[in-house]
Amino acid sequence: MIFRAVRDGRPYPEHNYTLKQWAEIPPRPLRLDQLITTKRELALDKLLAEDSTFYGDLFPHVVQWNGGLYLEDGLHRALRAALQQRNQIHARVLVLGAPVE
Numbered sequence: 001m002i003f004r005a006v007r008d009g010r011p012y013p014e015h016n017y018t019l020k021q022w023a024e025i026p027p028r029p030l031r032l033d034q035l036i037t038t039k040r041e042l043a044l045d046k047l048l049a050e051d052s053t054f055y056g057d058l059f060p061h062v063v064q065w066n067g068g069l070y071l072e073d074g075l076h077r078a079l080r081a082a083l084q085q086r087n088q089i090h091a092r093v094l095v096l097g098a099p100v101e
Contacts, residue, residue: 010070030088033087060077
């Protein structure tokens with residue numbers, strides 16, 4: 001199993017963080033098997049694109065909430081890492097609830 005779980009939608013409250021605010025959070029390493037996705041589907045062309053992060057943040061965005069680590073943005077990068085036999089990624093983590101134990 002690549003991810004801890006696959007969901008369709010965000011279970012946590014709206015945080016209204018801007019890209020500038022996300023950029024202020026330092027990235028940290030996370031294991032892929034700790035992450036819960038918030039999207040069930042992805043576009044294969046984005047997964048295979050070499051410049052998929054050209055206009056966005058280089059690091060995926062993860063929301064830590066209620067004991068879970070939710071992959072809000074960066075599913076394509078996380079899956080690409082898994083296809084390259086890597087078991088972790090560096091991501092920015094916004095803490096909304098109690099820390100993961």
